[in-house]
Amino acid sequence: MxxxxxxxxxxxxxxxxxxxxxxxxxxxxxxxxxxxxxxxxxxxxxxxxxxxxxxxxxxxxxxxxxxxxxxxxxxxxxxxxxxxxxxxxxxxxxxxxxxxxxxxxxxxxxxxxxxxxxxxxxxxxxxxxxxxxxxxxxxxxxxxxxxxxxxxxxxxPRADYYFKNHDVDKLRDNFNKEYGVDSSKKIILYAPTFRENEEFNNVFNYLDLEKFNKRLSDEYVLVLRLHPKIKKFYSSEISVNGDYVDCSDYKNEQELLLLSDILITDYSSIMIEFGLLNKPIIFFAYDLENYLSNERGFYLDYKKDLPGPIVYTSDELIECIDEGIDSSNLDSFVKTQFDExxxxxxxxxxxxxxxxxxxxx
Incomplete structure (x- = not known):
């Protein structure tokens, strides 16, 4: 090479x-x-x-x-x-x-x-x-x-996108039509990252979709954006049943962030960019101890420095969304990542x- x-x-x-x-x-x-x-x-x-x-x-x-x-x-x-x-x-x-x-x-x-x-x-x-x-x-x-x-x-440079004049209502209408989403529902974007340990890449082994939708589907729709390497670990047939909307191939990721009301992620840097929008972030870290022990690690203290709550189970995740998300650390976190x-x-x-x-x- x-x-x-x-x-x-x-x-x-x-x-x-x-x-x-x-x-x-x-x-x-x-x-x-x-x-x-x-x-x-x-x-x-x-x-x-x-x-x-x-x-x-x-x-x-x-x-x-x-x-x-x-x-x-x-x-x-x-x-x-x-x-x-x-x-x-x-x-x-x-x-x-x-x-x-x-x-x-x-x-x-x-x-x-x-x-x-x-x-x-x-x-x-x-x-x-x-x-x-x-x-x-x-x-x-x-x-x-x-x-x-x-x-x-x-x-x-690309963060300038969020400060331009966007017709968000029109973008949302187009999204609703393309994916058959009810306009009255808020969007929860779930964007998990790839793990080197294959055991933890099938997120549906840890996220109970039936429970999630039973409790939250009246108000929210779950939109999934998978890392390209994760796709082989899940069955797309699930999405046919309307349990979630698969936007893994959605061309404009920034537009998707703009349309989303809440972000669920784990170890993805997508949360830094989403933080600019001043909207709630939840960290669903069902395999945290394994990730800390076997993956590449973090520049910050994962358990103390994140701009949102960490949850470890489906029940905790659902409860966090239903009861309200603590975003008190979001503003100070974003200021450590962006000077202006x-x-x-x-x-x-x-x-x-x-x-x-x-x-x-």
Whole structure:
């Protein structure tokens, strides 16, 4: 695998001898879907500033023309790891910015849980890592093996979505029609994460749907959004009976968060983004002790620092929803994950990049 990355690096480095195009911005993507988050918001913001040209370099396609554009770009943006960067030596007039796709800091990742030598090499060739808060700087420095001076807490670009004018009533009407949902019912979104231990991936072994619906279905509808790796652990036939609505393939996750009234999750970072909406979150951690012992762990104290109650059984979950959810810790938690909550993250990032570009030009 390293050989493949090294060959890519050599090809890239050959083209860096060519002149830099000061109006060219490259985005490294792996699919059309990967462009729909942070990168799209950054592109939109650049388009407001001037006559820039954009190059999309697809990780899984070797295009010499696109590679040449990548090597001669003024700015390169990433949203995920790109391992060839360990061997790529950009022109000193090029600025490389890692936006990262996940908000805040919850589950440990990268250099916090695995061999970090490759990540260190990548970070040496990265100019800036954008995070959502100064409070998580130490975690990201460890995860990326990057010097703190390169970390800039400017925000999460795609979080700007929640501050735009959305016709929520129209979105909900469309949702109701597509899935046959009663408009009078509130939406409970259940978004469990994937476990390495297969025993705990079938959530319906732990969530009693019959009890859940008997107690709550007059007021709520349960909407399920499964991690792609979990699908094989449950039977879709259950949804045919109307016990829940399967939205695992719903294209716009942010729209789904916007429409939901309550989030049930466990160890998923989706809760950080949902927290921006100031709506209740419940943590259904039926396998917590096993997860703490055998999975990658957390940057925070799971039992003390979460922005919502933790429940361990179906009965506790149902009772929590029926009696009222304690969200008293939500505001303080969100403030540790986001320094500024105003919908201007993309603007701050582009302002910073352009100003730094002027200094280094």
């Amino acid at each position: 390293y050989l493949k990355h090294k060959i890519f690096g050599k090809l890239f480095n050959f083209f860096t001898k060519l002149p830099i195009d000061n109006n060219l911005i490259s985005f490294i993507v792996d699919s059309n879907e990967s462009f729909s988050g942070n990168l799209e918001y950054i592109k939109d913001e650049f388009e407001k500033r001037g006559n820039f040209n954009f190059n999309f370099y697809y990780k899984d396609k070797l295009s010499l023309d696109s590679l040449k554009k990548l090597a001669t770009s003024k700015y390169i943006f990433l949203n995920d790891n790109f391992f060839p960067f360990a061997f790529m030596k950009c022109n000193n007039q090029t600025t490389v910015i890692q936006l990262w796709h996940a908000p805040g800091a919850f589950k440990k990742f990268g250099g916090s849980v695995e061999n970090a030598s490759m990540l260190k090499m990548i970070s040496n060739n990265t100019d800036y890592l954008i995070t959502s808060s100064k409070h998580i700087e130490n975690y990201y420095s460890e995860a990326f093996q990057i010097d703190k001076s390169k970390i800039k807490p400017l925000g999460l 909550i105003n919908g201007n993250a993309s603007k701050r990032i582009v302002d910073f990049v352009l100003n730094e570009g002027e200094k280094n030009g």
